[in-house]
Amino acid sequence: MAELILDSVSQSYAKRQIIADLTFTLPEGAIGCLLGPSGCGKTTALRCISGFEPIQSGEIRIGGEVVSRPGWMLAAEKRRIGMVFQDYALFPHLSVADNVGFGLRNDARAARQARIDELLVLVGLSAHADQYPHQLSGGQQQRVALARALAPRPRLILMDEPFSNLDVELRERLSLEVRDILKREATTALIVTHDQHEAFALADWVGVMHQGRIQQWDTPYNLYHEPGNRFVADFVGQGALVPGEVINDHQVEIELGVLEGHIPVECDASGCEHCVRNCHVDVLLRPDDIIHDDDSLLLAEVENKAFRGADFLYTLKLPSGQHALSLVPSHHNHAIGEKIGIKLAVDHVVAFRRE
Amino acid sequence: MLFALAVAALVLVPVAVTFSSFAQVEGDILAHLTEFVLPELVGNTLWLVLGVAVGVGVLGVSLAWLTAMCEFPGRRLFDWALLLPLALPAYVTAFVAIGLLDFTGPLQTWLREGWGLTGLPEIRSRGGVILVMSLALYPYVYLIAKNAFATQGAIALEAAQSLGLSRTQGFFRVALPMARPWIAAGMMLALMETLADFGTMAIFNYDTFTTAIYKAWYSLFSLPAAAQLASILILFVLVAVVFEQRSRTRMRYGTVGRSAASRRIKLSPALAGLALLYAGAVLAVAFLIPITQLALWTRDVIADDLDSRYWAFAWHSVLLAGMGALMVVAMALLLAYAGRQRPGTVMMWVQRLATLGYAFPGAVLAVGLFIPVAALDNWLIDTGRAWFGFDGSEILKGTLLVMLLAYLVRFLAVGFGPIDSGLHRITRNVDEAARNLGTGAAGLLTRIHLPMLRASLLTAGALAFVDIMKEMPITLMTRPFGWDTLAVRVFEMTAEGEWERAALPSLAIVVAGIIPIILMTWRGAHSHG
Numbered sequence: 001m002a003e004l005i006l007d008s009v010s011q012s013y014a015k016r017q018i019i020a021d022l023t024f025t026l027p028e029g030a031i032g033c034l035l036g037p038s039g040c041g042k043t044t045a046l047r048c049i050s051g052f053e054p055i056q057s058g059e060i061r062i063g064g065e066v067v068s069r070p071g072w073m074l075a076a077e078k079r080r081i082g083m084v085f086q087d088y089a090l091f092p093h094l095s096v097a098d099n100v101g102f103g104l105r106n107d108a109r110a111a112r113q114a115r116i117d118e119l120l121v122l123v124g125l126s127a128h129a130d131q132y133p134h135q136l137s138g139g140q141q142q143r144v145a146l147a148r149a150l151a152p153r154p155r156l157i158l159m160d161e162p163f164s165n166l167d168v169e170l171r172e173r174l175s176l177e178v179r180d181i182l183k184r185e186a187t188t189a190l191i192v193t194h195d196q197h198e199a200f201a202l203a204d205w206v207g208v209m210h211q212g213r214i215q216q217w218d219t220p221y222n223l224y225h226e227p228g229n230r231f232v233a234d235f236v237g238q239g240a241l242v243p244g245e246v247i248n249d250h251q252v253e254i255e256l257g258v259l260e261g262h263i264p265v266e267c268d269a270s271g272c273e274h275c276v277r278n279c280h281v282d283v284l285l286r287p288d289d290i291i292h293d294d295d296s297l298l299l300a301e302v303e304n305k306a307f308r309g310a311d312f313l314y315t316l317k318l319p320s321g322q323h324a325l326s327l328v329p330s331h332h333n334h335a336i337g338e339k340i341g342i343k344l345a346v347d348h349v350v351a352f353r354r355e
Numbered sequence: 356m357l358f359a360l361a362v363a364a365l366v367l368v369p370v371a372v373t374f375s376s377f378a379q380v381e382g383d384i385l386a387h388l389t390e391f392v393l394p395e396l397v398g399n400t401l402w403l404v405l406g407v408a409v410g411v412g413v414l415g416v417s418l419a420w421l422t423a424m425c426e427f428p429g430r431r432l433f434d435w436a437l438l439l440p441l442a443l444p445a446y447v448t449a450f451v452a453i454g455l456l457d458f459t460g461p462l463q464t465w466l467r468e469g470w471g472l473t474g475l476p477e478i479r480s481r482g483g484v485i486l487v488m489s490l491a492l493y494p495y496v497y498l499i500a501k502n503a504f505a506t507q508g509a510i511a512l513e514a515a516q517s518l519g520l521s522r523t524q525g526f527f528r529v530a531l532p533m534a535r536p537w538i539a540a541g542m543m544l545a546l547m548e549t550l551a552d553f554g555t556m557a558i559f560n561y562d563t564f565t566t567a568i569y570k571a572w573y574s575l576f577s578l579p580a581a582a583q584l585a586s587i588l589i590l591f592v593l594v595a596v597v598f599e600q601r602s603r604t605r606m607r608y609g610t611v612g613r614s615a616a617s618r619r620i621k622l623s624p625a626l627a628g629l630a631l632l633y634a635g636a637v638l639a640v641a642f643l644i645p646i647t648q649l650a651l652w653t654r655d656v657i658a659d660d661l662d663s664r665y666w667a668f669a670w671h672s673v674l675l676a677g678m679g680a681l682m683v684v685a686m687a688l689l690l691a692y693a694g695r696q697r698p699g700t701v702m703m704w705v706q707r708l709a710t711l712g713y714a715f716p717g718a719v720l721a722v723g724l725f726i727p728v729a730a731l732d733n734w735l736i737d738t739g740r741a742w743f744g745f746d747g748s749e750i751l752k753g754t755l756l757v758m759l760l761a762y763l764v765r766f767l768a769v770g771f772g773p774i775d776s777g778l779h780r781i782t783r784n785v786d787e788a789a790r791n792l793g794t795g796a797a798g799l800l801t802r803i804h805l806p807m808l809r810a811s812l813l814t815a816g817a818l819a820f821v822d823i824m825k826e827m828p829i830t831l832m833t834r835p836f837g838w839d840t841l842a843v844r845v846f847e848m849t850a851e852g853e854w855e856r857a858a859l860p861s862l863a864i865v866v867a868g869i870i871p872i873i874l875m876t877w878r879g880a881h882s883h884g
Contacts, residue, residue, distance in 0.1 A: 083791040089784035093806045103792030
């Protein structure tokens, strides 16, 4: 258990910058997540932290101790970092118990066995201690991998796309389970994934990565409701951007009406005064920002719909031709082409300057 | 890297040496060679290669198709049993065939005396050699074609049928062309074995390069002539190597259809009967009859032959094969590790070169390695005499060095294959997982790699062991005085036409050879998913 700090870390390979100026702090005992599309550099970041890749600038600190800086790195086996690999990388020639006990070689026999038993109980695999990895299901293998990484009580656990080899239902259940296990061991953990549902289910802190940079390091709630830039707004959650015009520092007008709230529009060099009034912006509308109301006078045409069980996700065409999304309880079953009444319910106004 | 280069150099030495032999031409011998020997050798070799190519191709592909794609009684048995002839060295099949089918053999005698029939085709002929070699070598094509059909045949055939082709059309127009690179690779392996074969050719008195090299070595005592013949043989081999490497690069592994078994073609009772008859006949002729005959002959002579001398032969065989196999495994492991540490195109080529020795006939390696070792020996002796007053005529020549080096070059590929693929199965993540759990380089080797590679090392060792036990020309040409082995004993007995007395050592070789086949089949069936 220890705090993880990355301080403007950069890494490049063959003159290509893989990660640039990566900075974040993961508090002790917290679960963090690097979220981003494939090729964004998140796996490289993980390998830098685990000590398998050198860094070209900046510093990585675990529990206050510098483990990587340009030209020097602490050997991976001395970092006391536990890693859970995408393909689990279990040792096929060892039983489940021996896999879990692999990192406990220097412990006394009794202590070792006690720790193995404790972890197998924790991950619910006590009955499988003597089996071999190939006899287990994917979900079970994944939990063995987690138990193996946790066994030596590492300062930090790293997980690389931990659920990508599992089917969707198992993923959701396991991500909750894994969070529970990590919290009970009170381990600091950093997880890499491209799946925001996983990130939101698991993490206390999420860093959205794009082109080697962290776009925003924040809580899942804030990432969804207060995305810092267009990429984050687009990558996290669903939604549509509709054009609007700024009235003043707390009001913005879109075709569906005036939205009230803090307008976090970046100011340019000429000063905020100038840009506030009549400034053209794009306003983010989440599907839960538009509510279906049969009594409303505001009408929109149903252009497409996706039945999702408890609700419908309607793609609406606004009078101006702009598109927006709306989540509607599933007993409101409207046909495509039908005009339905809507109203706004925006708690957090998110607007980006039009480029 | 340096080590890998050294191994690659070891392979190139015999090639360089044999070709450089043209620098010192012994006029009369070369004239004799080109006038009387070469035309016959080249003609014989071409006919042999052509015949064996057709033979192994037809046998291998048809049997592979039947066991991989069709369902008939006994298919599961034939699936592995058809590999058994691999355990039978061609020279054993050869002398059993002659013993059975010769004019004085039991079959002709019976036909003549019982029925007054004569005029059965002479077995000691070009056709006879081709037949025996095809029966002994078809498993190379069978094994590799079977895998090709099993992994992609079923899906391709269904696609062809959905496009309106009949099964027969589908086979010839889709499945066969798709499997062509595999079949070609298997055929080239069989042809390399054919070019390298010495024992069978000696038994049949069919003059090819290997027997000519042996004669130049022992009868003419002319190293240059042997080396010159060897270099011509290498040219033939290189053609095969080029074809084999080219077809290998064309092999692309498709996904293994799990339901391949359920897609097998159900043969009608009549066709199934024919399939059973055909596969059964091949198995009988290529394995069951020879092995039975060996057992019968052995029973006749075992009381007289099984003396202390015989145990010495067996002990030498086991000792040499054991030492050779250990060397092969150690070198193959180092070579595979070098590739893991420094992957890249250069390393890939170095590895390829280092494992090219499997293509070189033993007779060539014997000549190619004896010459430089003898030269080194002379230099050592001269130096020793000048500096230390050393008195003697040989230091290295009379030792096992040449023989073991030749084994190493020839069989390194046999060991490298399983070890390299075993090492590839240990992913980088496994290494990193172990390191994250606090394991250093030494622990990685002892706690992860060696345990995980155990099966691969065992397979590599077993394969090399058996190949060395079967090996004839290298052993025959480079063994130090007194180092007679089982294979040498087979050669000596067959040279005198004493088939019965060659049976006992042959049977020992065959029994040893069956072990790795069972091992591989068993592992294939129980491989960890």
